[in-house]
Amino acid sequence: MIQRLDGKTIEKIAAGEVIEGPLSVVKEAVENAIDAGADDISVEILDGGKTKIVITDNGSGIPKDQVPLAFERHATSKIRDFEDLYQTLSLGFRGEALASILSVAQVTCRTRTADQSSGYEFTFKEGNLKEVNPIAMSVGTQLVVEDLFYSLPVRKKFMKSDKAEGNKISRLMYAFAVGNPKISIRFTRDTKRIFQTHKDxxxxxxxxxxxxxxxxxxxxxxxxxxxxxxxxxxxxxxxxxxxxxxxxxxxxxxxxxxxxxxxxxxxxxxxxxxxxxxxxxxxxxxxxxxxxxxxxxxxxxxxxxxxxxxxxxxxxxxxxxxxxxxxxxxxxxxxxxxxxxxxxxxxxxxxxxxxxxxxxxxxxxxxxxxxxxxxxxxxxxxxxxxxxxxxxxxxxxxxxxxEVFEDEGEVLDFFSSINRRNPVDEDREEKEDSPLPPYDDLVFVGILFKTYILLEDRGRDKVFYMDQHAAHERVNYERFCREMKESKPHVQLLLEPLTLELNDLQLNGLEERRRALEEMGYRFDLFGEKTLLLREIPLLFKSPRDDRVFLDLLDMDIPQEWRRHEDMLDRMAMKACKASVKQGDSLHPQEVEALYQALRSCAYPLTCPHGRPTVIVRTKRDLENRFLRNK
The missing domain is CATH 3.30.230.10 (Ribosomal Protein S5; domain 2)
Structure with a gap:
């Protein structure tokens, strides 16, 4: 049988939709404080906000005769009609927050306006106003919310741990503090001050x-x-x-x-x-x-x-x-x-x-x-x-x-790839604003562990450590991206096409990535249902196993958020660039110089395409501190 719910039940259902937990209480109350013009707001929570939440502000306050109205549903000072919904700049405006809080917690509201000689304390119990008393306080409002969801034990049961609920509020308070630099905001958790910003x-x-x-x-x-x-x-x-x-x-x-x-x-x-x-x-x-x-x-x-x-x-x-x-x-x-x-x-x-x-x-x-x-x-x-x-x-x-990229097969000789005739690179001017100093200012010291190139800048008492693998990845990546952007990928025509047998997943990858592969410089034909003839490959990544990188591009997992063509192409270019100089490859001094100069000319030389550093710097003073020579 269908029957109408009583008013109290309706209020609690509505309150549960607005107040999902302690976080909702803090959010609604702080937004009201900001809307009231406060430039000093304090938030204190106990037991993740389950036991007690106190929000204090120095805003305009609420006139004594309007406090009961403020705790009624759909009562607000911020909009007058439907059209105001599209013009309001205030943070909170629906008129449900205080009424919803009142339905699920014990509430005390202390408030004073500038034209009142004293403040007033309003005590609510079980959703009803119990008493009003004058108190001494500054202009503003303090809202005390205790025993959240006392009247909704099922909702209370499904709240997370004190720590988890407190963490949610902490993240919110950082968001308020960052977003309101002209408001002093203090946040206290279980009697410990977490942070305090300052409006000045x-x-x-x-x-x-x-x-x-x-x-x-x-x-x-x-x-x-x-x-x-x-x-x-x-x-x-x-x-x-x-x-x-x-x-x-x-x-x-x-x-x-x-x-x-x-x-x-x-x-x-x-x-x-x-x-x-x-x-x-x-x-x-x-x-x-x-x-x-x-x-x-x-x-x-x-x-x-x-x-x-x-x-x-x-x-x-x-x-x-x-x-x-x-x-x-x-x-x-x-x-x-x-x-x-x-x-x-x-x-x-x-x-x-x-x-x-x-x-x-x-x-x-x-x-x-x-x-x-x-x-x-x-x-x-x-x-x-x-x-x-x-x-x-x-x-x-x-x-x-x-993610660590380890190449299993052989790769291109570094020196030949970095100095290969490339019209795109020949016209590039040396970057004057590069964060890396000119190579002429450096002295090649050696290579540590066949991986880290040491370059000393004696004039500034610094030493640069360059990861040869990461540096070469960055050089290849930017060169490759320039070639694709200009639709001029340098390709190698294979004397004999490579025959590749593809499985269903690889065929799906081929269909999804065909355009990107062609823009990278791959040329291929399908022969039958599952046989692919690879005819041309990007010159930059030519290796004794020309099929390896191509198959990697078919097999790589591309998350849904990277399915846009430009993102997919970039992701695949990163993957292809792992066919670079390997960790452990031996470089000659001329190759070191060529690598450094190419890296210095990059638009973003300080990381490989995957975000790992290409170069770090240490100073003479760092070493002196380590050896206690400054004591």
């Missing part, structure tokens, strides 16, 4: 406090406009990457959002300059007219739609590519521990100390410089500013093993 500091200075000096040193600014968008922000350079996406932040009109297309585009721009399986760091702020957005398509409003998406992608691609190519940083070989050159806007380490010490970290004071500059990233664990009891507030890094 710049975005870069707040990023220093949030993520440490390693990231601060890697920051690259981006800024630009298109007809419908203005973009600004920061990205990490080639030396900084993470094991997951926890430092990818995107904001549109101040709202932190998730956008798969932009995420894929950004990660694609970094794919050949940071290691495979690693992710870039970026904080990007997009501004556009409100009429270009639709933000009410998802309950938590983190996924939105907007007009002119291709225009925005093109703008981001242009800005990020330009920033990455402008001034890449040469790795120092010390696992990101060096702070030399760190203080772009700060004149000394004293300035750094002044910034860090200005934040109320805890009763124990600010972390020491040594603690703050502990290396962090995929190989070193989380930054201490993010840690709690030795563990990160953020989820553990995804320590996927770096």
């Amino acid at each position: 500091r710049s975005l870069d200075e707040n990023l220093l406090v949030l993520f440490g000096s390693s990231y601060f040193d890697a920051l690259l600014p981006i800024e630009g406009e298109s007809p419908h968008f203005r973009v600004r922000g920061r990205i990490g350079n080639n030396t900084f990457y993470r094991g997951n996406r926890q430092m990818e932040f995107l904001y549109i009109n101040g709202r932190y959002i998730l956008d798969d297309r932009i995420q894929d585009e950004m990660e694609g721009l970094f794919k050949s300059i940071i290691p495979n399986g690693r992710f870039p760091a970026y904080q990007i702020f997009v501004e556009t007219e409100a009429r270009n957005l639709e933000v009410n398509i998802h309950p938590n409003k983190q996924k939105i739609t907007y007009d002119f998406p291709d225009e925005l992608l093109d703008l981001l691609k242009e800005l990020v590519s330009r920033a990455l190519a402008h001034k890449p940083s040469l790795p120092d070989g010390k696992d990101q521990t060096s702070r030399q050159g760190l203080f772009r806007d700060l004149s000394s380490e004293d300035a750094y100390k002044e910034i860090v010490s200005s934040y109320a970290w805890s009763d124990k004071g600010a972390p020491s410089l040594g603690e703050m500059d502990r290396p962090y990233g995929p190989d070193f664990g989380p930054d201490p500013a993010l840690s709690e009891k030795g563990e990160s507030d953020l989820e553990a890094f995804d320590e996927e093993a770096l």
